[in-house]
Amino acid sequence: NAGVIQTPRHKVTGKGQEATLWCEPISGHSAVFWYRQTIVQGLEFLTYFRNQAPIDDSGMPKERFSAQMPNQSHSTLKIQSTQPQDSAVYLCASSLDWGGVDTQYFGPGTRLLVL
Amino acid sequence: AQSVTQPDARVTVSEGASLQLRCKYSYSATPYLFWYVQYPRQGLxxxxxxxxxxxxxxxxxxxxxxxxxxxxxxxxxxxxxxWSDSAVYFCALSPGGNKLTFGIGTRVLVRP
Structure with a gap:
């Protein structure tokens, strides 16, 4: 089992460009989560899918950020018109989501730097 | 709303010594509670x-x-x-077992 796979591991974009981050959950896991990690804000929840359906996007910035899960094997987080304050490590996690005390397994993250 | 407080940003201990990391939470009921560790350049x-x-x-x-x-x-x-316990430790809670609310983390340095 390769664990949660995130690509790319590092991404540098210019201000105003688009960034797309990819996440491949662990096979058989039905829930996918996205978090953002910064020095100032720490770890923040962004959004959550269950069986590919969006369940909770309460942490997503209202503008420029979007997430999708077109199939059970991958999810994407897209940031349009990136700004320097979007620089962060974006973490993806997956879980079985069977309704109990699920363990979320985290990927290594994508470090985004917006210049 | 829920929150997690980790009052110690950094803790330094000697190898072989005991370690305690504090975590306090705020939530109206008993939540699911977790401790995660993050090693350098790795996920949680x-x-x-x-x-x-x-x-x-x-x-x-x-x-x-x-x-x-x-x-x-x-x-x-x-x-x-x-010495391999040197890392950042995060306390987290989840009201319903899904999305996690994290504390700010405690960086632990173990001196040889």
């Missing part, structure tokens, strides 16, 4: 979790945590640390 790894039952929970690498409802706390402990 679960150390242990709690929802109900015995308030002392055993985790990986000889870590354990004790839940206290009266104190709204979930402190992490290890009897004897190794």
């Amino acid at each position: 790894q679960l150390l242990l979790k709690y929802y109900s039952g015995d308030p002392v929970v055993q985790g990986v690498n000889s870590f354990e945590a004790e839940f206290s409802k009266s104190n709204s706390s979930f402190h992490l402990q290890k009897a004897s640390v190794h």
Whole structure:
């Protein structure tokens, strides 16, 4: 089992460009989560899918950020018109989501730097 | 709204000494509680979790945590640390077992 796979591991974009981050959950896991990690804000929840359906996007910035899960094997987080304050490590996690005390397994993250 | 407070940003201990990391939470009921560890340039790894039952929970690498409802706390402990325990430790809660709310983290440095 390769664990949660995130690509790319590092991404540098210019201000105003688009960034797309990819996440491949662990096979058989039905829930996918996205978090953002910064020095100032720490770890923040962004959004959550269950069986590919969006369940909770309460942490997503209202503008420029979007997430999708077109199939059970991958999810994407897209940031349009990136700004320097979007620089962060974006973490993806997956879980079985069977309704109990699920363990979320985290990927290594994508470090985004917006210049 | 829920929150997690880790009052110690940094803790330095000598190898072989004991370690306690403090975590206090705010939530109207008993949430799911977790401790995660993050090694340099790696993702988060679960150390242990709690929802109900015995308030002392055993985790990986000889870590354990004790839940206290009266104190709204979930402190992490290890009897004897190794240099490889140097990492950042995060306490987290989840009201319903899904999205996590994290504390700011405690960076642990183990001196040889």
